[in-house]
Amino acid sequence: MNPSHTVRRASSLAANLGLSERVFASAADRAMARAIDDGLERVEAGLVEQVRFADAVADVTSRYLLEAGGKRVRPMLTLLTAQLGDGSVDDVVTAAMAIEITHLGSLYHDDVMDESERRRGVPSAQTVWGNSVAILTGDLLFARASQLMAKLGERAIRMQADTFERLVLGQLNETVGPDPDEDPIEHYIQVLADKTGSLIAAAAQSGIIFGNADPALEAPIIEFGEKIGVAFQLIDDVIDLSPQPEETGKVPGTDLRAGVVTLPLLRLQDLAKTDASSADLLDRIRRDVLPAPADEAGDPFDTNTLAARIVPSRATVDALVDELREHEATRATLAEAHRWAREAVEALAPVPEGSVKKALTRFADTIVERSS
8 A cells, every 4th residue: 555645545534524624713623633634644554554464365355445445434533532532642543443443344244244246446355255255354354453452451342342242233133134023114223223333432432431531421422423323324325326326336226236125125115005106116126126035036047937037127227226216215214314413413412512522513414414
């Protein structure tokens, strides 16, 4: 990785998240933005070092997604909340690196579980090296993150373990789906809280703990992180249907085409119970977009199977993705994301007024603005 490229990328992150706009015009605001940029440069340089392995194969595979880019949202939150205390001290930078490496490891696993073909604009790891190598690379990164957290003491180890447990439970519950008597939407939101909210909350919490901020701020900051994490993922559900793949790095409707459950689809299923047009759209999506269930797929070379499930044209699938994007189900998802972001900001009430609170509020706004 080109060192100068690393510095340029890191120093632009705060600006990308709205931390260097004119609304942060005071000397204190500018100083905070510079502190975050400086901290991000240290984190980025540290990440390059921490994902190096003596084993030649591991060294290549573990650096793959790091070098593909990313906004480093979680380290940025750690550095930001640390400004409520001593700022970007060494322990804060170490925690920020551990959180981001945990996130990177989860991406390798997620892409295997979801059978994703691309990540961050490049072929996903398992399409390059296969599932086993991708899973083992994720495991290596989790191990490296744990080593970093171990340097910070027992509390850091416990926080990492608790967060990792929630990441796995979220993935497990997503895989098995809701119980027959469980509300599918409530189940889905809990999956998001575990898979996405828990790690973002841990990132924000780390800044408070290792930045030696007021312990009374820990609970509201955790709540902020958890809720903004759910909002973040709900906006991703909307963005998945975006007609601008050059911005998302994915084909519009990637999750839908892969049969990955998202809130727009769940909302559509709910609306289909009482609305005929929603039921018609759902039937067409099930027939032409969603992959056939394993127990219904049959022999792909059997003529009866082929007759029962004719492969639709790309234009047909694209049109159905467009129709879902414009449907009330997706508008309801967007409204839900805004509600979670609004509640995240409300959780910041105990945080003192100033640059950090202003930036966290702006960060929440930026999360939901990604869909516009």
